Each structure stands twice: as structure tokens, then as C-alpha cells.
Amino acid sequence: MAVRKILICGDPVLRRKAERVREVDDWIRQLLDDMVETMREAPGIGLAAPQVGESVRCIVALEHTEDKGEKVYKLVNPRVRGRGGEQTGYEGCLSLPTLHGEVTRPEWVVVSAQDESGQHVKVEATGLLARCLLHEIDHLDGVLFVDRAEPGSLKWAVPDEREEDGFRWEPAPLEEVMAAFERLRRRQAEQEAKSAEPDPAGEGP
Numbered sequence: 691m692a693v694r695k696i697l698i699c700g701d702p703v704l705r706r707k708a709e710r711v712r713e714v715d716d717w718i719r720q721l722l723d724d725m726v727e728t729m730r731e732a733p734g735i736g737l738a739a740p741q742v743g744e745s746v747r748c749i750v751a752l753e754h755t756e757d758k759g760e761k762v763y764k765l766v767n768p769r770v771r772g773r774g775g776e777q778t779g780y781e782g783c784l785s786l787p788t789l790h791g792e793v794t795r796p797e798w799v800v801v802s803a804q805d806e807s808g809q810h811v812k813v814e815a816t817g818l819l820a821r822c823l824l825h826e827i828d829h830l831d832g833v834l835f836v837d838r839a840e841p842g843s844l845k846w847a848v849p850d851e852r853e854e855d856g857f858r859w860e861p862a863p864l865e866e867v868m869a870a871f872e873r874l875r876r877r878q879a880e881q882e883a884k885s886a887e888p889d890p891a892g893e894g895p
């Protein structure tokens with residue numbers, strides 16, 4: 691397993707409609723395992739394949755329950771078959787670091803998918819898991835939570851030493867947020883280009 695790089699908002703892969711998986715093979719199983727490791731390391735409770743640069747219909751999610759402990763979902767070609775009710779709450783995304791926004795979604799969903807062995811499975815979810823699955827399935831269609839967030843509810847964490855948690859929440863106008871992520875993406879690309887250059891002082895082949 692390997693931790694993969696998480697793409698930041700602004701990367702075109704995040705806006706592409708992901709391809710259906712024709713066969714659940716070793717490549718897909720490896721991808722799902724890597725996604726789980728990447729999600730845990732982040733840490734997050736869900737991740738979609740486009741977020742690690744693979745435009746295929748795979749998602750992973752984590753559920754914590756009092757009685758059953760932790761459950762990991764690895765879903766291939768997930769589809770929402772039923773939904774109902776309504777819940778409103780704050781959401782974030784590993785591809786939009788530090789940003790939160792209020793999103794209204796169905797309270798429960800029924801999702802059909804294939805598991806990592808290609809078997810057809812049905813997941814019935816409520817509350818946070820339902821929200822998480824819908825958020826990840828949105829990623830497969832190039833939809834980000836900011837597209838659904840209540841206008842004016844976006845806020846982001848700004849470092850602030852005076853605060854107990856080391857940051858404070860500030861309202862985040864969408865254009866400002868997008869420009870900030872673009873700068874972050876550019877910085878990351880520059881750093882990657884630099885670390886890919888051969889070290890002039892190194893012994894080199």
C-alpha cells in the first residue's frame with residue numbers, strides 16, 4: 691500500500707466525470723487500498739479516486755459506530771438508488787484544505803456498488819455516513835461541496851497563535867478561496883519540479 695498525493699481544487703481531474711470500472715482487477719484493488727491508506731493518513735473519513743488523480747468510479751469511506759467499531763467501505767461504481775429526508779451540516783474536503791461550508795443533503799441513502807471482489811453490494815446509510823457517501827459520489831461527477839454549499843457559509847481556518855486551537859475561522863469569499871488554492875497548487879508544482887531535478891552536488895549515475 692502507498693499513500694498517494696491528494697489533488698488540490700483547481701486540478702482539472704477533480705472536475706472530470708470519472709470512468710465506470712469495467713472489471714474489478716488487481717489494479718483497482720491496489721488503488722482502493724492506497725486510497726484507504728491516503729484517507730487514514732490525511733486524516734479524513736472519505737476519499738474518491740479523482741482526488742488521487744485517477745478518473746475512475748471508486749470511493750472509500752470510514753464509519754465509526756459505538757457497537758461495531760470501525761468499518762471501512764471500498765466501493766466501485768457506486769450509484770444512489772434511494773434517498774430521503776434532509777440534513778444540514780458543515781462539510782470539508784481533503785482537496786479543499788481548511789475550508790468548511792454548510793451543505794444540505796438527504797438524511798439517508800441507499801447506494802448500490804461493487805466491492806473489491808466485484809460482488810454487488812448494497813449500502814444503507816444515514817447521517818454522517820450518508821453525507822460522506824454522497825460527497826464522494828459527487829466527486830465522481832466532478833462536483834465539489836463548494837458547488838452545493840450555502841452561499842455565505844464558507845469559512846476557512848486562518849492560523850492565529852492567540853487562539854487555543856492555533857487558528858480562527860474566517861468568512862471565505864469563493865473567489866478568494868479559489869485563488870488561494872491556485873497559489874497552493876502552483877507552490878506544490880514548483881516544489882515537485884525542484885525535488886525532481888538532479889542534485890548538482892550529488893553523486894548521480
Ligand code: ZN
Pocket residue numbers: 782783784785825829
Ligand atoms: Zn471531498
